[in-house]
Amino acid sequence: MIRAGIVGGTGYTGVELLRILALHPEVEVSVVTSRSDVGSRVDALYPSLRGAIDTVFSAPDVETLSACDLVFFATPNGTAMLMAQQLLAYGVKIIDLSADFRLKDALEWQHWYGMEHACPTLIAEAVYGLPETHRESIKTARLVANPGCYPTAVQLGFLPLLEKGLIDPHHLIADVKSGVSGAGRKAEMATLMSETGESFKAYGVAGHRHLPEIRQQLALTAKQSVGLTFVPHLVPMIRGIHATLYARLTGDVGSLQTLFEQKYADEVFVDVLPANSHPDTRNVRGSNNCHISIHQPQGQDTVVILSVIDNLVKGAAGQAVHNMNLMFGLPEHTGLNTVALYP
Amino acid sequence: MIRAGIVGGTGYTGVELLRILALHPEVEVSVVTSRSDVGSRVDALYPSLRGAIDTVFSAPDVETLSACDLVFFATPNGTAMLMAQQLLAYGVKIIDLSADFRLKDALEWQHWYGMEHACPTLIAEAVYGLPETHRESIKTARLVANPGCYPTAVQLGFLPLLEKGLIDPHHLIADVKSGVSGAGRKAEMATLMSETGESFKAYGVAGHRHLPEIRQQLALTAKQSVGLTFVPHLVPMIRGIHATLYARLTGDVGSLQTLFEQKYADEVFVDVLPANSHPDTRNVRGSNNCHISIHQPQGQDTVVILSVIDNLVKGAAGQAVHNMNLMFGLPEHTGLNTVALYP
Amino acid sequence: MIRAGIVGGTGYTGVELLRILALHPEVEVSVVTSRSDVGSRVDALYPSLRGAIDTVFSAPDVETLSACDLVFFATPNGTAMLMAQQLLAYGVKIIDLSADFRLKDALEWQHWYGMEHACPTLIAEAVYGLPETHRESIKTARLVANPGCYPTAVQLGFLPLLEKGLIDPHHLIADVKSGVSGAGRKAEMATLMSETGESFKAYGVAGHRHLPEIRQQLALTAKQSVGLTFVPHLVPMIRGIHATLYARLTGDVGSLQTLFEQKYADEVFVDVLPANSHPDTRNVRGSNNCHISIHQPQGQDTVVILSVIDNLVKGAAGQAVHNMNLMFGLPEHTGLNTVALYP
Amino acid sequence: MIRAGIVGGTGYTGVELLRILALHPEVEVSVVTSRSDVGSRVDALYPSLRGAIDTVFSAPDVETLSACDLVFFATPNGTAMLMAQQLLAYGVKIIDLSADFRLKDALEWQHWYGMEHACPTLIAEAVYGLPETHRESIKTARLVANPGCYPTAVQLGFLPLLEKGLIDPHHLIADVKSGVSGAGRKAEMATLMSETGESFKAYGVAGHRHLPEIRQQLALTAKQSVGLTFVPHLVPMIRGIHATLYARLTGDVGSLQTLFEQKYADEVFVDVLPANSHPDTRNVRGSNNCHISIHQPQGQDTVVILSVIDNLVKGAAGQAVHNMNLMFGLPEHTGLNTVALYP
Incomplete structure (x- = not known):
């Protein structure tokens, strides 16, 4: 134990x-x-x-x-x-x-x-604790820096394209939406139900703390610095993050669906949905899963990736337990094979 | 298996x-x-x-x-x-x-x-599948009638008082509130989010199908017919039932808190909260627990019992699995020891 | 002006x-x-x-x-x-x-x-500012005490029965539900969206500040002291109060529907719904109206009154403007003839 | 009349x-x-x-x-x-x-x-009924085609930049979020509260009916065909649309804030917020206003415009009444000077 x-x-x-x-x-x-x-x-x-x-x-x-x-x-x-x-x-x-x-x-x-x-x-x-990119280092780490919730959802969406050099890394856009539990359990006016219920807004457009974290990690994958416009929004719900990611394709890329499926084939907690799907945050509520889908609307050169997680699980506590399992040599899914709470 | x-x-x-x-x-x-x-x-x-x-x-x-x-x-x-x-x-x-x-x-x-x-x-x-009242019959039953969600919350609240004859059985009041998942997964205008969100109302005051079920079961406990006013309400949330029960005490009853604690001491899924508590449906969301508290406001002769469950778990699927465990000789909590999803 | x-x-x-x-x-x-x-x-x-x-x-x-x-x-x-x-x-x-x-x-x-x-x-x-009971005094008042939100909804429901002596005044029950804006705009943990969203609970069962106010005013109408069990609840929505009121009828009372319709026939802001209706808080959202319906389930001797208001309008600011109109000799509906925001 | x-x-x-x-x-x-x-x-x-x-x-x-x-x-x-x-x-x-x-x-x-x-x-x-672009034609029209809700929010955000030729018209991105009332009052499973509450998702990424409408109108302004990636999302609230718009600036553009303020200086219903603001849908709920803010995060060449409306008012009925006022020679704000319902 x-x-x-x-x-x-x-x-x-x-x-x-x-x-x-x-x-x-x-x-x-x-x-x-x-x-x-x-x-x-x-x-x-x-x-x-x-x-x-x-x-x-x-x-x-x-x-x-x-x-x-x-x-x-x-x-x-x-x-x-x-x-x-x-x-x-x-x-x-x-x-x-x-x-x-x-x-x-x-x-x-x-x-x-x-x-x-x-x-x-x-x-x-300190090892950055995103198992999908740092698995081997995590296994032997003494100190793991567990990723932020937004960075987790955004990285898992961009990774397959960035590491293959298939998109313009200088003009990435991450339009991300989070439930209010991401703001934490603090007595604050801004996250009262009367302030956040039945309403929707962006915040921190000028610069959010997760921006440098995402840029740093995407640059490691891209092997060059990246340009990122990151706009977080507050959704009138408690749990869940939905990242809508946009990038310019830089050539013929073949099947994006196949690319993503192969990239994540062996990942326990990243699940590439069938083509033409739209992931829904409710389907990962309370679970450590990330659901991803890829779209290329009207065959244009703009790719759209949709990536959803539960901000408190895959975006925080669940990912931390995943890291613990790796650090102590346990099967990765130990204690994490819960089913999302739907409805 | x-x-x-x-x-x-x-x-x-x-x-x-x-x-x-x-x-x-x-x-x-x-x-x-x-x-x-x-x-x-x-x-x-x-x-x-x-x-x-x-x-x-x-x-x-x-x-x-x-x-x-x-x-x-x-x-x-x-x-x-x-x-x-x-x-x-x-x-x-x-x-x-x-x-x-x-x-x-x-x-x-x-x-x-x-x-x-x-x-x-x-x-x-058919055996009525409320383990707290029919445990032994369930163990040998071929056919179990799993209770309704409202009846589960209401019965668990009234039982300790009714079986001891401590309240007037002819004028029971059950003011009960349910999340919208209780209406089921059907294409209906009345349960659209635009109709039920940000709003609250009673329904079926003239007579709801769960009324005869509750009356029948309470009468078994009271060993006489009972009079019940039952008013269900729709809450703008997905899961959860909160029963607020009112009855007239018929004499000196000693400590209501002790009475409830003793009654449910050995029950796996009924949890009597400390005195002066107010159970919250979020604390049983996704779990098979029933949280109960008892109040006697201003020392008057009206007792108030608060009883909450997740309508889809203790009020439906979880109770069904509890019954299955009993029918197949398994420990009662098998597969049901989940923790509520808070927040 | x-x-x-x-x-x-x-x-x-x-x-x-x-x-x-x-x-x-x-x-x-x-x-x-x-x-x-x-x-x-x-x-x-x-x-x-x-x-x-x-x-x-x-x-x-x-x-x-x-x-x-x-x-x-x-x-x-x-x-x-x-x-x-x-x-x-x-x-x-x-x-x-x-x-x-x-x-x-x-x-x-x-x-x-x-x-x-x-x-x-x-x-x-100071004149208690419920126009339906104190209209004439308000007209000449220098100082008006605007009623609480719960007291407004509860009084308008009980009044027609109490003033005719048709119910037992010693065992009134008010099971009342409020949206979270009633808690005000204060930085508090308890009213964060993560705490109140998707959940339902009672609070203050032992004694809420609106209890003495309601008792005082109902006693004036009943011309005797009254006994009241008052249980407020928090609903995961922003605006709205729904009072579900219970009382024991003390004799043959004739048509409750007619009684209420006649009582409020000349009131600008109290609207008795047709028989067998269930008022919904959304239908008074943003308006100064109180919607009321009366039920006598299964013909028993327990009467059920449903009374809904917008806690910030008829329960606060709208009622205050109504009082101002009276104090300054304006038509009562001046500035208050808005239509509820549905959906 | x-x-x-x-x-x-x-x-x-x-x-x-x-x-x-x-x-x-x-x-x-x-x-x-x-x-x-x-x-x-x-x-x-x-x-x-x-x-x-x-x-x-x-x-x-x-x-x-x-x-x-x-x-x-x-x-x-x-x-x-x-x-x-x-x-x-x-x-x-x-x-x-x-x-x-x-x-x-x-x-x-x-x-x-x-x-x-x-x-x-x-x-x-038929005259396209967006007063901000077709005011004069609307005044004499017999038949007005009232714009869609998404197109209204998106056009008002892109217009000032497109008509000045300040952005690349071939790679516009509109990430738009709508409350569920946009789906209408129809008995459908997909918009039940149990399906849409406490959850967030994109839909219609492959092609939504508002896409050709937006493209057609933006092309009129840009005086050339435009390329647009349009991703609508469903927000767990009833009213409101929030458009987050992204475009590449094509040169030195001076003060974007001033550009927008001047463009909309005389518009009754378009309100450019102070610099560094984030519009919130609650602040236009029930009103015919569009709140807009402009950002250029980290001084990069990607501009971000935030544009919010109430989908049922400025996105539908309110805009229709605005058009009626124009067609009948009434002051534009007649009947539309309501204040948003906050909270």
């Missing part, structure tokens, strides 16, 4: 980790921390976990966590980088669901996240 | 059965029927099941189904009663999720369902 | 007042205050008002407001009672949409609102 | 026309037709109209309609083209909210709408 700890167990990614780990056959959740709820039962805060988790919140101190084999950080940005060094010294592996170790350039990190990076020495070691 | 068949696999209770059974360790779904989709893959209609179910729809004929150990009817009312006799003759056990065998009086059934009962001889044998 | 001021123009009742007053032919909105937004244009905060309101927020000081003919308080509880005396001295009329002057007993007010009443001397003078 | 008739008064655009016309000071709704509801009161079907409309549905025959000054067709495609010739002969003006007269090429119409055009001789005369 893997003894797992969760730092920051009171946000949506934290409770989603608990939902998944409670049924994971090889994991025992031994520590869940919350600065504000020390001593309370986790299921008193989250009645959805009654009968599944009987842990009590403890304070987020390194000593307690050092007894774990693995610690998940489901914290706001800026916390994991303060504790990572010490935990690694204890031999504890780390999966950071925040953004602290996603960007390889500490200055760019500072620019987008508005604070100095507290642990730049670990940035190089 | 139990070979299970599902008749009517295209409605919401059918797809919910598939979601649960796909992960049930002791069940193999061998037949799924649909008159209109014979030959199509189930997961072509329901992409949420991709990777979990690879069955193809077959026609609903008795011979095909006779190879099953158990057949679930997830059909409209009036179908199970046409096939039950023959299937039983083949030694196939039946769990009927429709209303065909819920009422013990064939004439009353005819009154509420608007057609003659095609199989009155089996009515007496 | 009536020069109107709004204190607390940044909450939902404030912006709803602005929506209505912007098109009111006899009103000029001359002052809108907001402690936190002084100097900003109102339509910069609320783009829905672009083109309709060009006012700039000012500070809430008495001198500025003294130039108004009428001031609406759309503030949290505890603010109006600090300024009312001074404004009245200036000859300014007041409509308070908060709870400061609703309860006639200062001690009870203190009990429920958790602070001492700052202006008990005005409590007696 | 303009005597107005509405053919097809039972769909969402029909009831929205009634909502607007009921308060229009210069219009009397004299005929509302519905094949299926002849003889019923309109407000029996739509209780939201109680007190505002007392008309009874009549059969859609030409003679009855010939007494009108103007007839609105709020019918499915294929109906207006059967009656237009006769009504015009009676001197009745026509505004067709369906697609019958939008495309100038009868063969292309046949291709996209799957039936032969019954009245090709009127196609040339």
Whole structure:
């Protein structure tokens, strides 16, 4: 049994980790921390976990966590980088669901996240935790930077085309839509139901923190820098991300459908739908799957890729557990073979 | 492995059965029927099941189904009663999720369902499938009548008080609210999102089909006929039932909290929340749990019981699987230990 | 033209007042205050008002407001009672949409609102602003206490029966459901869309602040104290209140339908639906109407009244404008003859 | 008073026309037709109209309609083209909210709408009813083809750039999102709340009927044929369209903000938001406004335009009334100066 700890167990990614780990056959959740709820039962805060988790919140101190084999950080940005060094010294592996170790350039990190990076020495070691691109490195990693939700959906859509050099990498467009749980569990006016229900809007068009992350990772695949216009939107629903991706084809590319099917044939959690499909976020709700379809409308030179995930699962907690499975040599789908909750 | 068949696999209770059974360790779904989709893959209609179910729809004929150990009817009312006799003759056990065998009086059934009962001889044998009241009979039943969603939530709330004779049985009030999936997967104007979204209303106040079912079962518990005012409402959400129950206390009753806790202490799926709680339907979404709390506002003689379930799980498919587990001697929670999907 | 001021123009009742007053032919909105937004244009905060309101927020000081003919308080509880005396001295009329002057007993007010009443001397003078019961007093009032949203829906439902003495006043039940805008525009975790969307729950069963208000007003009608069980619920929608009311009939009452139709025949904003109807909150969304229907299920002695309003209009801002029309001798429907926004 | 008739008064655009016309000071709704509801009161079907409309549905025959000054067709495609010739002969003006007269090429119409055009001789005369581009022709038109909802939002966003030749017209991208009321009031499985609630998807990527309409109109502005990738999506809300438009700038364009502000300075219903804004569909809900903002993220050569409307108002009924005002010489905002319903 893997003894797992969760730092920051009171946000949506934290409770989603608990939902998944409670049924994971090889994991025992031994520590869940919350600065504000020390001593309370986790299921008193989250009645959805009654009968599944009987842990009590403890304070987020390194000593307690050092007894774990693995610690998940489901914290706001800026916390994991303060504790990572010490935990690694204890031999504890780390999966950071925040953004602290996603960007390889500490200055760019500072620019987008508005604070100095507290642990730049670990940035190089941290492995970007998208199994579809970094599987082998993840298996031996001590520190995994779990990808952002938008970056996961966007990368899986562009990858097959970029790595074959079939599209113009300088003018990629990602029009992405997210449910409101992506904004987290914080007392904020902007995500009240009266503000977000029955309405739709874009936000952060001038620049969203996930932009540099996506650019960095797509450039690795493209083996050159990429140009990306990234427009996130807020959808009046709780879970789900839908990426609508546009790119210019740069020549005769053969069957896009076949290209995508072959690329993802062996991937457990990426599912290329039949030709002419439209993936729907409901069909991956609560599951770790990414559903993808490819279109070339009217045979023009603009390709359209549709890619959907559950932002809290494949976009956060599920991908983290997938990474854990890889790091501990377990079958990849262990604890993750749930079926989406439809309707 | 139990070979299970599902008749009517295209409605919401059918797809919910598939979601649960796909992960049930002791069940193999061998037949799924649909008159209109014979030959199509189930997961072509329901992409949420991709990777979990690879069955193809077959026609609903008795011979095909006779190879099953158990057949679930997830059909409209009036179908199970046409096939039950023959299937039983083949030694196939039946769990009927429709209303065909819920009422013990064939004439009353005819009154509420608007057609003659095609199989009155089996009515007496059919066991009402609420494990909390009929556990022992279910274990040996050949034919189980799975309860309605409203009746499940209402009965679990009133039972502890009625069986002790602590409330006036002649003036019970059940103000119950349901998500729209309870209306089923049918092309109807009334359940379009434009009609039901962002709105709330009561319906069927003059008389709803679940009224005689609830009255019949409460009378069994109360050992006398009961008077019930039952008002169902439609909530702009997909899953969930919230029953708010009112009754007049008939004397000093001691601690209601203790009474409920003791009554359900050994029940796997009924969870009495701590005193002063308000159950929330989200905390049982996708799970087979019923969350209950009891209140006596301002110490008056009116008791208020709050009881919530997921209408498609504890109110339909999950309860059916619970019944199956009992009929086949499996631990009750087998395949049903999922955690609610929050948020 | 009536020069109107709004204190607390940044909450939902404030912006709803602005929506209505912007098109009111006899009103000029001359002052809108907001402690936190002084100097900003109102339509910069609320783009829905672009083109309709060009006012700039000012500070809430008495001198500025003294130039108004009428001031609406759309503030949290505890603010109006600090300024009312001074404004009245200036000859300014007041409509308070908060709870400061609703309860006639200062001690009870203190009990429920958790602070001492700052202006008990005005409590007696304040007129309860439900036009259907206090029309004549409102016409000559200097200070009107605008009713709460729940109390409005509940009173209009019970009134015709209570004033005729046709129901048992000691065991009234009000099972009431509200959209989330009733919780106001405040940064709170509990009303995030991820917390309230796709879910349903009761709250405040032990005692809600609107309980004493309803009891006080129903007692006036019944000419005796009343017993009331009041259970509010939160509906995953933005606007709307649906009250489902239960009472025991105390004798032969004749046609309930006729009773209600006659009672409200001359009321501009109370609309008794045809027999066997179920009012739907969407049909009053954005309008000042109350739709009511009456049922006596199965001819039993329990009567069921369904009463729906838009909590921000008839339950707040619309009713306030109705009161203003009465106070200034305008036709009652002036500025309020909008049609509900369906779908 | 303009005597107005509405053919097809039972769909969402029909009831929205009634909502607007009921308060229009210069219009009397004299005929509302519905094949299926002849003889019923309109407000029996739509209780939201109680007190505002007392008309009874009549059969859609030409003679009855010939007494009108103007007839609105709020019918499915294929109906207006059967009656237009006769009504015009009676001197009745026509505004067709369906697609019958939008495309100038009868063969292309046949291709996209799957039936032969019954009245090709009127196609040339029909004026495309987007006031911002065809104001003068509309004023003298007998027959106006009211634009589709998507085309309205997309055209208003691209117009200022296309007419100045500032963007590459061959690779325009319109990623557009619509609430479900756009699908109409029809008994269909796909738009049930259980199917569309809490979910997001694209549809019709291979080709949507609004594509040729948008291309045709943009080509008029660009004075050359245009290339357009158009991807519509379904949002889990009732009203609202959000168009996110992408184009490649073809040189130094100066201030895009100023360009848009000047273009729309005199338009009553097009409102260019301040720089760096993100329009939100809720801020135009129920109003005839279009809110637009322009972005050039990271100073790259890709411009992003955000354009939102209420699909039933500016995208259908409101625009039709705007056209009527033009055709009858009324001030453009008559009957349309409503404020959006927020929250």
